[in-house]
Amino acid sequence: MTTGRDKDEGRHRQLDEQGGGQSYGVPAAGEVEGNAYEPMGTPGVNHWQASYIRHDGLNDRGNIFFAAVEMTRMPMTVTDPRRPDNPIVFCNGAFLDLTQYKEHDVIGRNCRFLQGPETNRRTIDEVRKAVAEARAVAVDVLNYKADGTPFWNALFIGPIFDQDGTLLYFFASQMDITERRLSQESHLQAQKMEAIGQLTAGMAHDFNNLLQVINGNLEVALISLERPDLARAALERAQRAAMRAGKLTQQLLTFARKQRLEPRPVDINNLVVEFSEMLVRTLGERVDLRLDLRPGLPVCHLDPTHLEMALLNVLINARDALPDGGEVTVETSIVRGEDRLKVHGLAPGTYVALCVIDKGVGMTPEVLRRATEPFFTTKGPGTGLGLAMVHGFVQQSQGRLEIDSTPGAGTIVRMIFPAACSDADGNGPDQGAAAPDGDDLAGSRPSVLVVEDNDDVRELAESVLGMAGYAMLAAPSGEQALALLRQGARVDLLFTDVIMPGGMNGLQLVDEVHRLRPRLPVLVTTGYMDELPGPGQAQGQRLNVLAKPYKHGDLLARVEAALKA
Secondary structure (H helix, E strand, O other): OOEOOOHHHHHOOOOEEEOOOOEEEEEOOOOOOOOOOOOOOOOOOOOEEEEEEOOOOOOOOOOHHHHHHHHOOOOEEEEOOOOOOOOEEEEOHHHHHHHOOOHHHHOOOOHHHHOOOOOOHHHHHHHHHHHHOOOOEEEEEEEEOOOOOEEEEEEEEEEEEEOOOOEEEEEEEOOEOHHHHHHHHHHHHHHHHHHHHHHHHHHHHHHHHHHHHHHHHHHHHHHOOOOHHHHHHHHHHHHHHHHHHHHHHHHHHHHHOOOOOOOEEEOHHHHHHHHHHHHHHHHOOOEEEEEEOOOOOOOEEEOHHHHHHHHHHHHHHHHHOOOOOEEEEEEEEEEOOHHHHHHHOOOOOOEEEEEEEEOOOOOOHHHHHOOOOOOOOOOOOOOOOHHHHHHHHHHHOOOEEEEEEEOOOEEEEEEEEEEOOOOOOOOOOOOOOOOOOHHHHOOOOOEEEEEOOOHHHHHHHHHHHHHOOOEEEEEOOHHHHHHHHHOOOOOOEEEEEOOOOOOOOHHHHHHHHHHHOOOOOEEEEEOOHHHOOOOOOOOOOOOOEEEOOOOHHHHHHHHHHHHHO
């Protein structure tokens, strides 16, 4: 996060004097950027990030400046940190118009009343830290109006001191940027589709090859039944090809999903390696991909799908900068130490850098200056949104985007992200599922109810579980599964598909089963993760999910774990 200077740093800079010394300001100088929307279109330079005043004047309402504050359509508030809980002591009419609160409902309250269930706690922590340090801060935060309507708020907060340096107030301005956020998400989806379009031909070629491997090896297995060693080898080759095809499908579906994803701890090295097949297809045959990954990277708190998209967009630009072919390097490193942090303009801490390096045509200073502007492009057909989206994603991840480029020598695009705290992954054991009664597993053969509308897939699951010693029940629909349960069938675990067209889907079945048998363990499977509810849905239960396609061993391990939970 980028914040303003602290009080001592600010006072030692050249201040902007106004009114013959009645007030002084610390110019923003492009420093207060954070992850927020910039109302001026560029980082603010001339507006003040902190101010020093001779007279308090809060109750002076008879001058042109008070009239200007009440006439502006920019919502504004003032809080008093000298009072308990830093309450709002002034708000203008535009703030009341924005939030739909009455003045008597605002004055005397801390501004946290604008927060709601979907407000990002990390963003609030950033604001609290800046306020505690009496620094300026700019963030985009999801707030709520008096009637409960959410809105995206471009919030700027700056401190006001007396001329002895005593903190008097905080000033805050707001702007409703909800429409801009929605437009940005639409552009993001358009950019995803553009990137996916560039992958289609290569992926179709790969899928045809994989289908050839699968079908050919199955034919070999069928005609080699009298030679088990040959049949087994052919089946293993078919299985490997099928799992690879499933991985490609899952990558494409994940990349194309429309809903906004939540950040989580990510090992950037692992993500790059797992995503490298798609990156190779993007670069094509004339450009080689080289990975130079620094081992032992700390994890970062990021949205993995948006990171994949950012990396893909930068790779596309690198490929286009090499019309005659060449090499693109993806490199990771750790950024820490006072000297390195100063070079990159970073606050104290540990960071991870993800770099894409090419030795292509490079960019002129003018093109480099405009490289992250939305809709700016030098490539003819295209949206001009690639680097703009990368820049937005990096900022929203509290990171920093740097681009170094020299005409004829190439380009380095560097995405720098703060390392996550070691305890921030939140990947502890699932506490949402209730354990079954001990009597439920008293029999020597636990009973599994398999619910799947595809006959081949259902029969495969029955075969795998049956060979492992489980008693099997099967149903081709959610309705028939419920009928078995209502008839009193002994079931120790429900294993159900999610997408079952034409009737009750797997999620609806899970809800009904939780009402009918609250302590029955459930394992769901799907090849399309977008169909799953987010946290806090499905009656508060966290779903135990096995992604398709799954291996024989994965199914058995997950069933055993679910029964023992």
